[in-house]
Amino acid sequence: MIKFLILGVILYIVYISFFKKQTTIKSPKNKKDIEADTVVECFKCKTYVSVDEAIMMDGKYFCSKECLNDYTRS
Numbered sequence: 001m002i003k004f005l006i007l008g009v010i011l012y013i014v015y016i017s018f019f020k021k022q023t024t025i026k027s028p029k030n031k032k033d034i035e036a037d038t039v040v041e042c043f044k045c046k047t048y049v050s051v052d053e054a055i056m057m058d059g060k061y062f063c064s065k066e067c068l069n070d071y072t073r074s
């Protein structure tokens with residue numbers, strides 16, 4: 001009976017570690033793909049930045065507040 005319990009625990013650990021491994025491998029890859037797909041060009045200085053870092057104004061992307069300020073001032 002104890003053997004079955006141990007076998008069950010081992011199978012459970014294997015299953016959990018396999019499931020964890022699958023998700024940890026899968027999630028960074030997906031995140032990287034999204035980042036790679038969403039690189040935008042700064043309207044002011046033509047620097048490429050990820051859309052997460054970019055600031056959007058009037059349908060245009062800016063790499064920083066400085067570039068945005070330059071655009072809004074001129």
Ligand SMILES: [Zn+2]
Pocket residue numbers: 042043044045046047062063064067
């Ligand atoms: Zn810029």
